[in-house]
Amino acid sequence: MAFLNDLAKRGERFAPGHRLCPGCGQSIIVRALLNITDYEIVIANATGCLEVCSGLFPYTSWCVPWIHSAFENAASTIAGAEAMYRVWKRKGRTDKDIKFVALASDGGTYDIGLQALSGAMERWHDFLYLCIDNQAYENTGVQRSSASPFGANTTTTPVGKVKRGKEQRRKDIMSIVEGHHIPYAAQASLHNWRDLMNKIKRALDTKGPTYINVLQPCCTGWGFPPDMTVEVARIAVETCAWPIYEVVDGKVKINYKPKKKLPVEEWFKMQRRFAHMLKPENKDLLGRAQELVDEHWEWLLKREAAGL
Amino acid sequence: MGKKVALDGNAAAAHAIRQINPDVIAAFPITPSTQIPMTVSSFIADGLMDTELVTVESEHSAMSACVGAAAAGGRVMTATAAQGLALMWEILYIASSMRLPMVTVIAARALNAPLNIHGDHSDVMGARDAGWIQLFCEDAQEVYDSIIQAIKISENKDVLTPVMVVMDGFNTTHSVEVWEMEEDERVKEFIGEYEPKYPLLDVSRKITYGAWAPPSEYFEHKVNQLTGIIRARPVVKKVGEEFGKVFGRSYDCFELYKLDDAEYAIVMMGSAAGTAKDVVDVLREDGVKAGLLKIRMFRPFPAEEIKEALGNVKVVATLDRVIPAGAYGSPLFNEVRSALYDAPKRPMVIDYIYGLGGRDIQPKHFKEVYENLQRIAKTGKIEKMLDFINIRGKWGK
Amino acid sequence: MKIGEKVQWNELLTGGVIEDPGNSIDYKTGSWRIERPIWNKEACINCMFCWVYCPDSSIKVDKDGNMAGINYDFCKGCGICVKECPKPGALAMVLEADIEKKGMDVVFKETFGGK
Numbered sequence: 001m002a003f004l005n006d007l008a009k010r011g012e013r014f015a016p017g018h019r020l021c022p023g024c025g026q027s028i029i030v031r032a033l034l035n036i037t038d039y040e041i042v043i044a045n046a047t048g049c050l051e052v053c054s055g056l057f058p059y060t061s062w063c064v065p066w067i068h069s070a071f072e073n074a075a076s077t078i079a080g081a082e083a084m085y086r087v088w089k090r091k092g093r094t095d096k097d098i099k100f101v102a103l104a105s106d107g108g109t110y111d112i113g114l115q116a117l118s119g120a121m122e123r124w125h126d127f128l129y130l131c132i133d134n135q136a137y138e139n140t141g142v143q144r145s146s147a148s149p150f151g152a153n154t155t156t157t158p159v160g161k162v163k164r165g166k167e168q169r170r171k172d173i174m175s176i177v178e179g180h181h182i183p184y185a186a187q188a189s190l191h192n193w194r195d196l197m198n199k200i201k202r203a204l205d206t207k208g209p210t211y212i213n214v215l216q217p218c219c220t221g222w223g224f225p226p227d228m229t230v231e232v233a234r235i236a237v238e239t240c241a242w243p244i245y246e247v248v249d250g251k252v253k254i255n256y257k258p259k260k261k262l263p264v265e266e267w268f269k270m271q272r273r274f275a276h277m278l279k280p281e282n283k284d285l286l287g288r289a290q291e292l293v294d295e296h297w298e299w300l301l302k303r304e305a306a307g308l
Numbered sequence: 309m310g311k312k313v314a315l316d317g318n319a320a321a322a323h324a325i326r327q328i329n330p331d332v333i334a335a336f337p338i339t340p341s342t343q344i345p346m347t348v349s350s351f352i353a354d355g356l357m358d359t360e361l362v363t364v365e366s367e368h369s370a371m372s373a374c375v376g377a378a379a380a381g382g383r384v385m386t387a388t389a390a391q392g393l394a395l396m397w398e399i400l401y402i403a404s405s406m407r408l409p410m411v412t413v414i415a416a417r418a419l420n421a422p423l424n425i426h427g428d429h430s431d432v433m434g435a436r437d438a439g440w441i442q443l444f445c446e447d448a449q450e451v452y453d454s455i456i457q458a459i460k461i462s463e464n465k466d467v468l469t470p471v472m473v474v475m476d477g478f479n480t481t482h483s484v485e486v487w488e489m490e491e492d493e494r495v496k497e498f499i500g501e502y503e504p505k506y507p508l509l510d511v512s513r514k515i516t517y518g519a520w521a522p523p524s525e526y527f528e529h530k531v532n533q534l535t536g537i538i539r540a541r542p543v544v545k546k547v548g549e550e551f552g553k554v555f556g557r558s559y560d561c562f563e564l565y566k567l568d569d570a571e572y573a574i575v576m577m578g579s580a581a582g583t584a585k586d587v588v589d590v591l592r593e594d595g596v597k598a599g600l601l602k603i604r605m606f607r608p609f610p611a612e613e614i615k616e617a618l619g620n621v622k623v624v625a626t627l628d629r630v631i632p633a634g635a636y637g638s639p640l641f642n643e644v645r646s647a648l649y650d651a652p653k654r655p656m657v658i659d660y661i662y663g664l665g666g667r668d669i670q671p672k673h674f675k676e677v678y679e680n681l682q683r684i685a686k687t688g689k690i691e692k693m694l695d696f697i698n699i700r701g702k703w704g705k
Numbered sequence: 706m707k708i709g710e711k712v713q714w715n716e717l718l719t720g721g722v723i724e725d726p727g728n729s730i731d732y733k734t735g736s737w738r739i740e741r742p743i744w745n746k747e748a749c750i751n752c753m754f755c756w757v758y759c760p761d762s763s764i765k766v767d768k769d770g771n772m773a774g775i776n777y778d779f780c781k782g783c784g785i786c787v788k789e790c791p792k793p794g795a796l797a798m799v800l801e802a803d804i805e806k807k808g809m810d811v812v813f814k815e816t817f818g819g820k
Contacts, residue, residue, distance in 0.1 A: 004753035005770030016762040016779035017729030022737060023783035027760040040511040044376060055519035057529075057721065058708045059729040065508040067379050068518035069402050073372035076364060080334055080376025080384075081508060083360040087331040087382055088509050090358075096511055116372065119365030193757045227784030227798075230758055407720035468719055506722045514726035521721070528714035529721045536719075 003194075007035050018061040019053040023226025025190045025216045025233070026050045026132050030103070032190070033130060034064065036197040037204050039099040042081055043067070046074035046108030049139040050132060072112035074102040075120035075129060082125045099204045100127040105216075106147035107137045110173050121180040121209040128203045129211045131173070134218040142221040146171035149241070150292055151285050153273045154221075164276060164285060169292050177211045178247050184210040186246040186255075190217075191233035195244060195255050215242045223272020232270050239267045240297040245304075252303040264293045310490040310555065317480035320448040320487060321387065321413045321473075322347035324455035326357050327495040330411075331382035334362035334373035336392060339425045340477040341415035344387040367392035371399035371412075378408035379517050381507025383459070385410060389477060390417035393431040397438065403470045404439025405533050406517055409462035409502070410470045412440075413455060416578070416629075417477035418665040426666020427477035429578065429629040432606075433639050439533060441471040441540050442607040444577040449487035451475045453557055454604075456490075457547045459499045464543045468505065469536035476629075478666060479579040490555055498554055537608050544605050561605040564617055566592060570599025572681035573618060573655075575644050576627035577603045580662070580669050587674035598678050603640070611647035618644070619651040623681040627697070629663045637694070658690055662697035673697045730779075734761065738782035740798045743809075744775055745817045748795040755786035755796060 013034035020027055026049060034041065042065045045051045051068045054061040069077045082100045087093075102120075104113055109131040117129060136154050137143040143156040150169045153159045157166040177185045184206045186199040196214060203210035217232035219225065224232055236242035239262045245254045265286060268274035277286050315323070321344050325333070335345040351357045362377075364370045370386050378384040388396060393414060403410060416432050418424040432442060443458060445451045451473065458471040475481055506515045521529050544561055552558025565585050567573060574584055581602040591598040601617055603610075618624055626645075628638030637645065641659035648655055660677060662669045677697070684690055696703050706725050707716050718724060742755075751771040756764040763780040765773040775786075782798075790796040797816045804812050 004757055005751065007770070008753050008756050008764075008766040009768065009770035012762050013727075014762065015727030015729045016776070017732040017734060018761075019734070020760060022760075022781035023785060024760055027762075028758055031759075031762065032757070042380070042508050042511070052520050054729070055516055055723075056729075057519040057521040057525045058706070058712070058723060059732050060516035060519055060723045060725070061727060061729040062516055063514055063727040065511060065514050066516050067376065067508060068520075069372060069375050070398055073369065073399065076334075076369035076372035077376035079362060079364075079369075080332060080373030080378075081380035082376075083332045083334070083362050083373065084377040084380035084382045084384075085509055087360055088380075094509060094511075098509065098511060115365060116369050119369055122365070123363065225784075227788040229760075229783070230785055230789050405721070505719055506724070513724060516723040516726070517720065519721070519723055528712070528717060531714040532717045532719075532721070535715070 010035070013063040015061045015063060017059065019056060020049065021220050021226070023219045023229050024049070025229045028190050029130070029132055029196070029214050029216060032193060032196050033101065033200050036201050037099070039204055040064070040096050042098055042100050044069070044074045044078035044081065044102050046102070046104035046113055047071035048105040048108055050103060050105070052139065071108055073116050074104045074108055074113060075116040078102040078127050079120040079123065079125045082127050100125070102127060102129045104131055105138070106131060106133045106135060106145045110146045110171050118180065121177065121182050121211070124208050126208055129209070131211070131213045132216045133213055134216040134221065136218070136221050138218045138221040147173070149289070151274060151277050151289050153276060159276045164282060172296070173213060174247065180209070181250065182209045182211060183207070184246070184248055187213045187242070188244050189215045189233045189237050189242055191230045191237065192244060192256065199246065221273070224270050228270065235262065235267045235270060238262045239264045239293065241267050241293050243297055243300055245300060251307060252300055254300055254304050264290050310488040312486055313489050314484055314486050315448065316482050316484045317448045317451050317475045318343035318415070318482065319347060320452040321455055322351070323489055324452045325385055326351045327492050328383070328385070328456065328459055328499060329357045330359050330385045332360045332362060332374070332377035332384050333386060334364050334370045334377065335386045336364050336367045336370045336388070338367065338389050338392040340417060340481040341387045341389040341413065343481070344413055367395040368399065371396040371403065374410050375399055375403050375406065375408060378403070378410050379406060380509045381504035383502050385412070387413040387415070389415040390419055390431045393435060394419060397435060400435055400438040400440060402518070407468040407533065407536055408470060409468055411455060411458045411462055412470065412472050414472050414474045415477045415481045416474050424665035425477070427479050428664045428666070430631070432472065432474050433630040433632070435472070436607055436639060439469065439537060440607065441469055441537060441544070441605070443471060443473050443605055444603065445473065445475045445480065446579055446581050446602065447480060447487070448483070448485045449557070451480060452487060452489065453551060453555070453559065456495055456499060457551050457559065460547045461540060461543050463502045466539040467536050467543050469540060474578070476579040494554065498551070541608050541610060559604065561610040561613060562617070563602040563604060565600035565602065567599035567601060567617060569597055571597040571622045571685060572678055573599045573601055573621045573624050574627055574674065574677060575601045575603065575618070575624060575640060577606060577640065578629060583669065583671055584674050587671050587678065591678055596678065596682065609643050611643065614644060614647045615651050618648060618655060619653060621655045622685040624648070624655050624657045625660055625677050625681055626657060627660045627662050629661070631661055631664060656684060656690060658684070658692070659694045660697055661694070667698055669697055733778045734781050735778045738780060738801055740782045740784065740800055741777065741780065741804070742775055742782070742784065742787050742796050742798055743813060743816060744772070745795050748792055748817070750792050750795070752791060754789050754791060758785050758789050760785065
């Protein structure tokens with residue numbers, strides 16, 4: 001336990017007084033980022049819950065240089081800052097070791113910000129893109145995103161008399177990111193702080209573009225009590241609905257394999273957005289959701305076994 | 309001493325950028341501005357400048373990276389046109405609202421649809437209220453000179469506002485002209501060093517940029533932002549004069565051509581002003597009191613000075629190179645007419661649109677405009693408030 | 706930097722920047738709370754899970770990096786610390802209304818027993 005005590009002693013770089021919902025995990029992830037490293041960090045934050053709640057004029061929760069520009073451009077904004085840093089370094093204007101981080105949710109990453117992310121990775125900027133994935137456009141009121149899982153009841157895929165939630169599967173952002181052959185990509189969950197912090201540290205220590213996709217259960221949007229945020233993340237991993245793994249040099253390494261993989265139903269039970277999936281008349285949906293989870297999990301297992 | 313060169317407007321821009329040697333350029337190619345990042349890339353490849361060139365995947369990212377780089381702290385430039393400027397639109401406001409100095413060279417071009425890669429001012433006029441200073445250029449020399457001045461204007465501590473330097477697509481970007489290029493060292497000396505006010509990279513200060521402002525705060529921010537562009541008015545003039553002292557070519561917010569005793573005046577911007585001047589000369593020989601007001605600085609709009617300059621004219625025609633669908637008048641018309649409303653003699657003003665999508669405007673067209681102005685002065689009657697120059701088919705009743 | 710409703714438009718910093726890092730500590734979110742976590746020092750094992758999971762940086766830390774109480778200025782009462790606490794009897798959620806009604810001492814005794 002000494003590890004956390006040592007970390008706790010060092011003081012925070014993300015101040016309280018922010019307006020995130022009680023039980024929101026976004027700040028848990030942000031604190032993990034800022035607490036695990038001594039590097040100077042410059043952040044570009046996409047529009048979203050985190051941004052509006054942490055930088056509400058005249059207040060800021062950030063004790064690091066921070067910029068919010070728009071929804072879809074966290075990656076290109078940080079790319080510009082990182083390019084300027086190279087100039088400062090070359091001209092001797094700074095001797096600091098500064099790391100650059102783009103923060104965005106799934107909306108700003110999988111969807112509207114995908115192009116900027118792809119461009120910045122391809123251009124090999126030295127930065128970490130940290131996606132805080134809460135599987136919907138939570139900030140505008142829980143609309144579907146391409147990160148929303150199959151079947152999810154969102155405000156633009158509402159369950160009604162004829163419709164039964166989101167009809168498409170989740171976008172596999174990790175595979176898209178992987179296609180850029182960046183040196184480090186990982187998926188993590190906020191419940192496993194040690195794994196999350198290790199990944200953040202490794203990403204920051206890696207030269208070139210790195211990416212981490214962190215599951216952030218949203219109590220408001222997903223429909224569960226605020227004290228369950230960490231537990232909902234845990235069960236996502238225990239059901240393999242959210243595998244935690246790394247891709248290094250093109251090879252998959254699964255960081256956690258449940259001893260006994262729980263049915264995805266166990267995760268669904270905890271959340272209002274999947275309540276309809278558990279009704280007898282929607283058995284087919286539940287079956288399909290389980291298939292999708294299994295398919296992805298087995299694909300990861302196969303890749304890992306094959307050293308791919 | 310400078311040297312005479314024969315190069316087009318894009319090359320003039322590229323050379324100005326080479327001499328400025330900004331810290332970061334983020335750019336995406338688009339006709340007719342493409343030669344700017346291309347030429348700059350070749351300068352970098354040959355070691356003639358050491359700018360960090362961020363070859364972004366879109367203009368949206370170009371402006372976003374410029375914002376990131378400028379906030380980080382340093383000199384930033386880009387170039388674009390048409391759809392590219394339209395795609396930047398969202399972030400243009402952010403650059404100016406964060407009061408980030410930077411210079412964007414615009415090769416003004418028509419907007420789709422239909423697709424057209426040629427010159428007009430639709431793109432720039434779409435961005436006229438984005439909080440950027442806008443300087444329109446007539447030729448390659450003005451492009452070169454204005455880019456150098458724009459750095460100084462933008463970084464002025466009272467201004468701290470981004471600047472667009474506008475040249476007409478193809479008319480200027482691709483026309484080879486003879487112009488004077490100054491020595492690298494003297495340009496460098498003229499622009500001086502830039503000390504950013506709130507650099508993100510100064511990690512000891514931990515600045516927050518871009519917090520959101522609720523209704524209780526937003527309005528004050530917008531008014532505060534206005535101060536930069538308003539203060540640019542005297543600064544543009546001052547920098548233009550300083551430039552004249554050093555390099556022998558002075559600039560103001562606008563150029564008055566034979567306007568002192570003029571009774572009929574055209575007000576316009578951009579490359580076609582050169583043709584207009586020739587027509588004024590011809591008309592003057594015939595004893596027609598024609599004059600021209602070429603506006604260089606459209607934003608901030610120099611209304612007071614224009615009121616003064618046009619106050620004694622009988623009839624004014626504004627020539628816009630944009631079609632403002634559904635508006636009562638074209639942008640220049642509205643600004644000029646509004647400025648003249650309080651003039652003691654309040655000249656009549658009519659609205660012309662010309663040159664859309666690269667359509668030619670020739671001396672005979674300017675002549676027709678001046679003839680119409682004389683007719684209006686004589687009869688006191690305006691038949692058409694708005695007309696289009698050099699289109700097929702008749703407009704209006 | 707001046708703050709608050711009385712700030713005039715011309716008193717804002719250029720570009721609307723904020724140059725007081727972490728000044729959100731002047732905005733107390735503790736009033737959002739309906740329930741509050743209470744801490745029993747005797748039972749606590751200082752594992753700091755509460756600290757690592759607290760979304761509101763509201764776990765106080767002493768110089769050795771051990772748990773030193775809860776900052777009720779900011780704690781929004783989400784209950785994650787209680788849920789994730791591995792040691793029975795070290796943290797518990799109680800109603801703010803109960804504390805108001807009965808007083809902290811009584812509620813503490815009712816919750817953790819003993820002193």
